[in-house]
Amino acid sequence: MSKPTASSLSVRDNRTGKDYTIPIVDNAVRAVDFKGIKAPRLAGEREENETEKGLRVSDQGFLNTAVLHSQITYIDGDAGVLRYRGYPIEQLALHSSHLETAYLLIYGSLPTKSQFEIFSNEVSQHAVMHAEAQQFFRSFRYDAHPMAVLTSAFAYLGSYYQEANPSLQGQTLFTKGDAPSLAIMDKQIYRLIGKATTLAAMAYRVRQGREFVTPPTGMSYTASFLYQMDYLGQEDYTPNPVLVKALDVLFLLHADHEMNASASSTLQVGSSLVDPFSAIAAGCASLYGPLHGGANEAVVRMLLSIGKPENVPAFIEAVKRREKVLSGFGHRIYKTSDPRSFIVRKTADEVFKITGKDALLETAMALHDAAMKDEYFVSRKLAPNVDFCGLIYRAMGFPMDYFPVLFVIPRVVGWLAHWRQMMLQTGGVKIWRPRQIYVGAGKRDYVPIGKRETVEGLRLTPSAVEHSGISKRTRLATYKGKL
Template sequence: MVTVPKQAPRQSLTVVDNRTNKVYELPIKHNSVLATDIKKIKSQAGDDRKEDETEQGLRVFDPAYMNTAVVESKITYINGLDGILRYRGYPIEQLVKKSDFLESAFLLIYGELPTKNQYSNWQNEIMHHTYIHSDIEGIFKSFRYDSHPMSMLTSSFATLGAFAPEANPSLRGQKLFTNAASGDPAALQILDKQILRIIGKAPTLAAASYRMRQGRPFNRPAQGLSYTGNFLYLLDHLSGTEYRPHPVLEKALDALFIIHADHEVNCSTATVLQVGSSLVDPYSVVSAGCAALYGPSHGGASESAIRMLMEIGSPENVPAFMAQVEKRERVLVGFGHRVYKNVDPRSTAIRELAEQVFQVTGRNKLLDTATTLADYARKSEFMRSRNLYPNVDFYSGLIYQAMGFPLDFYPVLFAVPRCVGWLAHWRQMMLNPSGVKIWRPRQLYLGEGEREYVEADKRKEKANATPFDAPVEVHHGGDSKRNRLASYKDAAGHTRDRAKL
């Protein structure tokens, strides 16, 4: 502990390097210090390894970005301790009650709520871009009948980019989108056009993945319906005319889309920014976001939460299940959050939606189990001490199930609205006046030091080898076994005879 003489407060951090006794004063801006300022703290290598690169400056080790700010953003604000979520300053609770998805999407991307004229133009443009090329439908038909919808959606976004060569910086020049930062009207136009296309086509692609799983023909987008109304039409319409989704379900899905539209620099958004920093096209960027969202620790959590509730079965089984959780024998899904150390504000808004949906669909059979589990969590010291409260995934899954969506479609229902958040952050990055720097995190290398190459006949088995030090044995199907017993000539003309006679 170093005692610093008392003086007038200033926005800086004083650091004493005990290796050199040098004192550094690092500026504090927005309650943060620059990692590159910390790199200025250098020392001669002592007992360090050469690979520690001590003379090149101090590094910040932050596994999983537990406390690293990677961007300056004006889009979404989260206060995890107080349970606050705001889009461009507007509390999520207000937007869910008063706004609709396309209006909130405009807000997230462009910074302000649209005027009536702006909203009308925005809605018309989005709905004008809902159709997809018929060849993309053919690509959906090439998937296996049991492919996961998120796999199909991830692939289809990447495919969509192949149908928009004019929006590919690898073909049109790497400054195709970054030129927009200087106000170049042509660059702004190409940038915003891709945003319209992705938001407009997202429900069409998502519905195609659903219809593919159902073995049903694809619908064409319906003009005159709302964004979520059209989505439900694409999913469900079979025959007849003047199809209209139930207004309560349409409104509930629209509200859920608002809730899921953005959540600051989460795993998938960080992926979008990481990939986008290479200046690749936005379709590849969104596809990468889908891949990240697909994981059970992210967008797949609502599906996992329902599977957990189904496994618990009934309210009387909750205490026994929680006893296993407290012994760390089971994983509790749908509770707690990386950011929120209080009640997730999204879960509060969703609870009200759930009641409205259940009045139309009937009460979800898992609701009693979910309520008992939430009540147990509220009273449990184990849960309170770890800030484990129901999160957005816990309640959204109950609504999706009541609305009749299959479990594996839940992440897709997350991905469609999250395209807006991803595009808002991608656009903000492209419009950075100082340019886009490719993301390149550092590492702490803990592996072997420099070694000399050893010829194959002189190598020895590693002492104290573990199962992680070589490939495990892989078991193949019967046809592979038959092939191993056959003889043949390879491409170089060599006879291969492994038959065991």
């Protein structure tokens, strides 16, 4: 251990009486430095604690563990600050576009006019899907959740591009950082951003029983998406510009959010040096969960369950009694208000001017006002977050189970930005392999099946399954080899 300095942490291990000095760099200490703090195993202590092998750091749910150095997104949850590459989200939402912001997140700076033309043209040209993809999408059940379809589609996409698969081309395919490697990497970035809207539109239209639409030329990224969603053969069809702008702003707001569950899932899988399509599929699967991308849908379902504004007080009391779950308030990172929520409110006003106000808006506002005046929610810092944008999606006519898809499309950009940064980081890519604290049984000897004692308990035995239909009749039938 090094000598104490102003930028260090002094630790005394009371088990041994030894003092340790751990360096502090960028207001962080390395977890691996604690591994040097070792002690003899205490009398009666479990050998599985591995005390003599060094101290471990326990952080269930990654509440305060930094897994990498990043230059992409900065969040100050206490102050309600969100910046992409140093630019405040408020400025970008006012002046930029989703695709320009995508360039910023991935490459680190706002593009010049010529740089943006090259980038946007490549994304547009790589939006078209292979004809065989129609068979893939039509193989799903008519009622398949669009997120299940989209997650599968990203993984399926990787089967087309053997030149982008490190398992086939060598594990340094994306990590070399030379011109050929960067060119291959950029091509996959174009493909994934371009095809994200196409895959999402196909997942929507297959549910509608409609033919798929080839991405149009000459339209913006968001307008092209709405065109693919809704075009039914009309001459000179053009999506409403207010809806295009609103969706573009929401895409920009959702493009990245630092080390959230889906971004870290993408990097966890990507750290094995798998192809980027598989890594993005992992991020998509993570975002599918109701604690992450499904939150928008949860907000609307909550508001539907409340119904009218006059029902809000009873709902508030039920939440405080832990009988109901409050969605759309509070955030793992933001302890004040989510800076995106103000932009969402302004965007909602613009959309409602042409679609009419959502019937649930008054209920949402009543819930907001009640929660902001109630000490129970104020003391717990449960301010409204960005998940209320589900009301905008609802007003625009998107089905509720499609809300997470509208989250995935922009978040592909953030996933790719973090993936690219990790591939090119100094020192190369290290596979993510978290530690655990083993609290299970100690060493046990195998017992033959005839001599084992019955173990009972709801969580200690497999559940019985009630069979019906063909399964039930088969269990009642006789046949050779039946157990």
